Amino acid sequence: MPGMPLLDIRQRTGYLFVALTIGHVILISAQVTTQRGVPLLETATFGVVAEVQRGVAALAGGLSGAWDGYVALQDTRAENVALREEVAQLQVELQEERAVAGQSRQLQELLDLQTRVSVTTTGASVIAGGASPDFRTITIDKGAGAAIGQDMAVISPSGVVGRVVTAAPRASKVQLLIDRNAAAGVIIERSRAQGVVVGSGGDLLAMEYVAGSADLREGDLVVTSGIDGIYPKGFLIGRIESVTRNGQDYGSIVVRPSVDFSSLESVLVVLTRPVVPGDDSE
Template structure:
């Protein structure tokens, strides 16, 4: 049927005959170098096809290798990030351990120079109230603790035990608004009472207005309350002003940073024997 269609189209037959004639002539005609024109043309055409194919393959290969390399770089970056995070956590842990070791060393030095019967304790909880300032320590009656035992740190006075249980105790901090301690100004030996104000500061009360008091004066425990050992640092006077009843109005900055407190010493020495060695507070 197709043959009949072709025979009915003389133009097609003529074109095919001319093309065949050109091909036959090209096969017989040589170039200046002696090679048949048909062979040269055919080789050139196939060479271009091969060139295009190789370029396509090379592009695909480069794209694939680039993807693999990028994926590998991504994996390496993720591994480096994980390693960096691990090192950061390890560094924080080592820093915390070093800080704890330093705190324990200071507690040991305080115990040795204070010449008091003490036991070290860790703070395991703190009160959430901004006015009633208490902490919980991990020592209790099983460790010889009792109510009204003084709690100190290398920096100074912390507070007193107010509620001991068998394995833990609640400690009222000196900055609690219901806390108080007998105190004296170290420079002049003028006595008064330090009271918590609930805002993190202290007030030195009942110091006569005629007394010599200056900002920067060191305030230490007097021992008259029968709770805190005599001579331990309470804080430094920040402000002095006129008060009521002929007394100074004195603000004291605590020596202890209660926001960073982690370990303490609880004084178990009987009140009659509680006194810090002179000059070794």
């Protein structure tokens, strides 16, 4: 365009687009060709941003508390200031007690699970959800500093939650079982039929690689088989919700997870690697 300065940003936009695209393609290629192990860039970026997430979680908690306190104080100004203050205070205390009781119940359940299972575990709190709606991940507040490493199983009193995919020094990223990339070896508790459950990205799981002769029914409990080398054997995955047949073979087997992934607050990370049946390589 005549009269436009040579260094006008608008003239360089096309070049910038090409440069950014090439840069991203190179970045993606580097990861795709070296899929074994976690990329250093991912670990470093995650470590830094996890600290921000920790801060956001703390700030949100603080703001929530400040907001409740402000609303409660506003109510007390209406008629009898002293009496209402006392009532509000008691209400707040009651809510706090309820929250503490609820938290204690959850921790007790975790403790029960911790003592019940034969594997070594460590408790952790969920501090954030996934940053992209296309992936089902959460961030927990413990990482490599608490001996947590990649591919360690994460469980809750309700059942299997997922596995650790990235461990920064003070936080870890956990891939939930419902993520599209997640999978776990399973068996049906009643008939001992084997298969693999895979995430669908939604709130249900699909069971695959099941022999056509296997005995499956709606309502059957699905537990981990331990053959994947990540999840210890015998932990609850969920229940079979529906089974469809396609001739001799199974068409689709839908499993409803036992864990409510939308209300996870505390989890246990399994620190010991499960012994894979039939693996005599060591």
